[in-house]
Amino acid sequence: MNLKPIVPVYLLSGFLGSGKTTLLNRVLEAVKQSGRKAAVVMNEIGEANVDGELIETDVPMAELLSGCICCTISGDLSIAVLDLCREHSPDVIVIESTGAANPMEIIHSVTEASLLTAVELRLVVTVVDTPQFMELSRTPKGRTFRLMEEQIRCANLLFLNKTDKLTAFELEEAERIIRSRNPHAELEATVQCGGSLAWLDKCSVGGGGHGPDHAECGASGSSHGHGDEECAASGGSHGHSDEECAASGGSHGHSDEECAASGGGHGHSDDKCAASGSSHAPDHANCAANAGDHEHGSPQHAHHSHDHVMAYTHFFDAPIDKERFERLIGLLPAEVYRAKGILRFADEAQPFLFQYAYRELELLKLRPRDQVPNVAVFIGEHFSKEHIRMAIASTMLSNE
Numbered sequence: 001m002n003l004k005p006i007v008p009v010y011l012l013s014g015f016l017g018s019g020k021t022t023l024l025n026r027v028l029e030a031v032k033q034s035g036r037k038a039a040v041v042m043n044e045i046g047e048a049n050v051d052g053e054l055i056e057t058d059v060p061m062a063e064l065l066s067g068c069i070c071c072t073i074s075g076d077l078s079i080a081v082l083d084l085c086r087e088h089s090p091d092v093i094v095i096e097s098t099g100a101a102n103p104m105e106i107i108h109s110v111t112e113a114s115l116l117t118a119v120e121l122r123l124v125v126t127v128v129d130t131p132q133f134m135e136l137s138r139t140p141k142g143r144t145f146r147l148m149e150e151q152i153r154c155a156n157l158l159f160l161n162k163t164d165k166l167t168a169f170e171l172e173e174a175e176r177i178i179r180s181r182n183p184h185a186e187l188e189a190t191v192q193c194g195g196s197l198a199w200l201d202k203c204s205v206g207g208g209g210h211g212p213d214h215a216e217c218g219a220s221g222s223s224h225g226h227g228d229e230e231c232a233a234s235g236g237s238h239g240h241s242d243e244e245c246a247a248s249g250g251s252h253g254h255s256d257e258e259c260a261a262s263g264g265g266h267g268h269s270d271d272k273c274a275a276s277g278s279s280h281a282p283d284h285a286n287c288a289a290n291a292g293d294h295e296h297g298s299p300q301h302a303h304h305s306h307d308h309v310m311a312y313t314h315f316f317d318a319p320i321d322k323e324r325f326e327r328l329i330g331l332l333p334a335e336v337y338r339a340k341g342i343l344r345f346a347d348e349a350q351p352f353l354f355q356y357a358y359r360e361l362e363l364l365k366l367r368p369r370d371q372v373p374n375v376a377v378f379i380g381e382h383f384s385k386e387h388i389r390m391a392i393a394s395t396m397l398s399n400e
């Protein structure tokens with residue numbers, strides 16, 4: 001029988017602006033260096049795929065815009081994965097979710113895709129904006145903080161990013177608090193997501209095997225820890241029975257145990273998967289419990305913990321003035337904590353990618369792959385789109 005090799009799927013999770021695209025670029029480079037072919041699913045909450053401009057043109061990419069893959073377009077995610085497999089036969093698929101996504105729902109979508117084609121979720125990597133997480137941990141816990149906690153709980157591997165902005169003492173405190181949210185995931189303190197990518201190599205993929213090598217790749221297998229019970233614990237939050245869970249994982253001949261790994265992207269082989277380096281499987285029960293806390297039902301009936309996050313996309317119809325734009329950024333209300341876009345400045349031949357995360361602005365010259373829009377996406381919580389529209393009009397168009 002000529003079975004297709006199972007394509008490992010890596011999910012990059014983490015709150016808005018934490019560093020997922022930064023990590024994605026490192027992952028893509030590493031996959032390329034190893035002679036394998038990656039495909040990417042990118043999800044943006046706004047109407048423009050700004051991050052896509054940072055990805056090399058030869059990488060097949062599916063873009064899911066204007067929604068969050070964990071809810072409004074979760075069906076699209078399974079289809080995107082199927083299409084990428086059919087059209088490009090990748091060795092590896094990397095999904096970068098919006099920062100507003102809950103990984104549990106995405107995990108569910110990937111297992112849905114695995115019913116139809118040979119893909120398997122191998123690892124959930126959550127990138128934590130550590131200074132931001134710590135700042136929010138000191139104030140009354142809002143929904144953003146709780147979403148960050150969920151993203152932390154569902155990870156196999158945690159990159160505690162932006163540690164350049166922390167003192168050694170603060171980092172120690174952050175590690176302690178984050179560890180308490182997920183005692184099992186491998187944890188690495190990083191700057192620009194510069195952590196180990198060994199997990200990409202450890203899982204033998206695309207090499208003609210028929211499914212993950214459980215002995216070698218604990219990330220995919222669950223050679224220890226997950227039994228039916230845990231599977232149900234995890235699946236339970238989405239209304240799975242053991243049977244359903246087995247069905248989900250079983251499309252490629254998985255056992256229940258394996259299903260826990262596939263369904264949850266969790267389940268490490270203690271000694272073999274230095275990949276995630278993790279010696280334990282992230283605790284499904286944690287995720288499920290957490291899901292319950294925050295009103296996660298089945299994907300169809302979920303009340304998502306991130307529906308407070310909103311985006312306003314503004315397309316400029318002509319090149320804009322750089323200084324005025326910087327002034328506009330300075331005027332953004334605190335509720336807008338993330339913005340990004342591709343901008344054409346009046347005195348510059350090349351377009352710029354702009355990034356704004358928690359009051360830090362970054363402008364980067366772009367060599368676009370194609371025609372690019374002149375666009376800015378503003379992301380935050382409970383802000384007035386009208387207010388932003390008016391701020392743009394008064395700052396960008398005034399004669400001062």
Ligand SMILES: Nc1nc2c(ncn2[C@@H]2O[C@H](COP(=O)(O)OP(=O)(O)OP(=O)(O)O)[C@@H](O)[C@H]2O)c(=O)[nH]1
Pocket residue numbers: 014015016017018019020021022023051098099161162163164165190191192193338340355356357362
């Ligand atoms: N100071 C600091 N900035 C970082 C670090 N890592 C990433 N950044 C910056 O943070 C901003 C956001 O990084 P991205 O990789 O785009 O973050 P993201 O998670 O993909 O953002 P969204 O797609 O909007 O959720 C960029 O300006 C990065 O240069 C870090 O370790 N330290």
